[in-house]
Amino acid sequence: MKLITAIVKPARVDDIKTALQANGIAGMTVSEASGFGRQKGHKEVYRGAEYTVDLIPKVRLEILVDDLDLNRIVDLVVATANHGAIGDGKVWVTAVETVVRVRTNERGSDAL
C-alpha cells in the first residue's frame, strides 16, 4: 500500500475529490496547510504599506491506495491539479506498512 500526499491549490480540491470518487477511491483526508515554494508570496497593500505574504494557503490531501492503483491515481490527481501555473502544487508517494479499519479491525488492502 502507498500513501499519496498532494499539496494543491484550495480551489482544486473539489475537482480532485470528484475525480477520485469517479475512479473508485473510497476516501481521503483533507487538511489546511500553508507554505512556500517557487510560487513565492503575493503582495497585499494596507494604507499604502505593501506586505509580502510568503506563506500561501494550500490544501494537503492524503489518499491511501493499493499498489495496483498507485500510478493511475497519481496521474489522476496530477492531471486534475495541473493548470499549468506555478503554485499548482506537489504530489509525493510514501510506502505504508499497514492500514487498520478501526471498526472491523480489518488489515491491509481490505481496510482501504
Place this chain on the structure above:
Amino acid sequence: MSAINAGDTAWVLMSGALVLFMTPGLAIFYGGMVRAKSTLNMMMMSFAAMGVTTILWVLYVYSLAFAPDAKGGLIGNLHNIGLSHTINEVVGNPGHQIPELAYVMFQLTFAIITVALLSGAIADRAKYGSWVLFIAIWVTFVYAPVAHWAFASQHGHGGWIVDRLHALDFAGGTVVEINSGAAALALAIVLGRREGFKRDPMRPHNMPLVLLGAGMLWFGWFGFNAGSAMSAGQLAATAMINTQIATAAAAMSWLTYEKIREGKSTTLGSASGAIAGAVAITPACGFVTPLGALVIGALAGLISAYAVSRKYKFNYDDSLDVVGVHGIGGIVGMIGVGLIATTAVNKLGGNGLFINGNASLLVKELIAIVATAAFSFTATFAIAKTIEKTIGFRVRRDIELEGLDTTIHAESAYDITSYTTR
C-alpha cells in the same frame, strides 16, 4: 425655572447614546486592524476609556471642563464637582433649554472617544495598567482644559478659544481630533516602535471587523456632529447632511488616490477614507454648505491617504494612523472652516476667506490648531514619559512577541489556529 424644550432634549439624549456607541465601534475598528494575538487588548483599551473616563467625569472632570471659568479661559472651576449643581439645572439658549445632565452625558461620550482614539497609536505594546493610569491623568490634564478652551461657551467668559479668540469649532475638530492626533504622536514616540516594525508584516487580521467598526463610527457620528447643534432644528439637519456628504466623499477620494498610486482600491482605504471625512467635517459641519462639505470631505480623503504613508518615512510607529487620520483630518476641517464657512448657513458662525475675502477667521482657526496641537503634544509627552520612567509603559519584549491577549488578559480572541503569522 426655565421651560425644558422637549424636542431638543430628546435629540441630545439620543445623541449621547449615538456617540457612546462610537467607542465600541472604535474598539472593533481598531481590533480588526491589529494582529490576532493582541486583538482583545486593543479592544480593551477602548473599554477602559469608557470606564475610567466616566468615573472621573462624575467626580471632577466635567467640572474642570464645563463649570464657570476659573481663570483666563484656561480651565473650569470646581462648581460642578461630583456633578453638584447639575441636577434639575438647565443649559442652552432661551427656548432651547435642555437638562444639564443631558449635556453632562453628551459631553462625557466625547471625552471617552477622544482618549480611546489614542490607543491606536500604541497598539500591541502597552502595559494595560499603565494605560488605565494614563487615561486618568490624560483626561484630567489634557482633555479637560482643551474641552474647556473650545467647548465651554459662557457668554464671552468661558474657554479662550470659543469665547475670546472666537475660533469656530462646531463639534470638536480641536478638542477631539487635533487633540487626539497630537497626543497620539507623543505616545507613539515615547513608547517606540513595535518589535519588527517595517520588517514583519503587521497586516490587519480581520478586515470585516474593521468595516463593521467603521460603520458604527459613521452611524454614531451623526450624534457627534448633529447633536452638537444642541437642538433639533435647522442647524442639526445641516450638520447631519454635511456629515454624510463629507464622509462619503472622503471614502471615494481615498479609494481614488489608492487606485492611482497602487492600482487597487482597498477595503481598508474605504473605511479609512470614511473616517477621515467624518473627522474633517466635525469642526465644519455647522458652518459650511453641503457643497462645501463635499469639498472638505474629498480633500480630507486625499490628504489623509497621503499622510498615513509618511509615517514610514518619519519612522514612528503610530500603529493605526491616529495622526494621519485624526490629526491631519482635523486640521483640514479647521482650515476648511477658515476658508469656506458662511453665515448663510449659521448666522452665529462666520465667513471664511473665500466667502468674504477676509482672512481673520482663518487666522483664528490656525491659532486654535497650533495651540491645541502644541499643548496636547507637550503635555501628553510629559505624562507618557513620566509613566514610562516610573511604572513603565511598554510591555517586555517576550510578552509583545507572544501577544498581549494571552499574556495580559489570559484570553484569546479566536478559538482557531493558523500556521501563518497572523
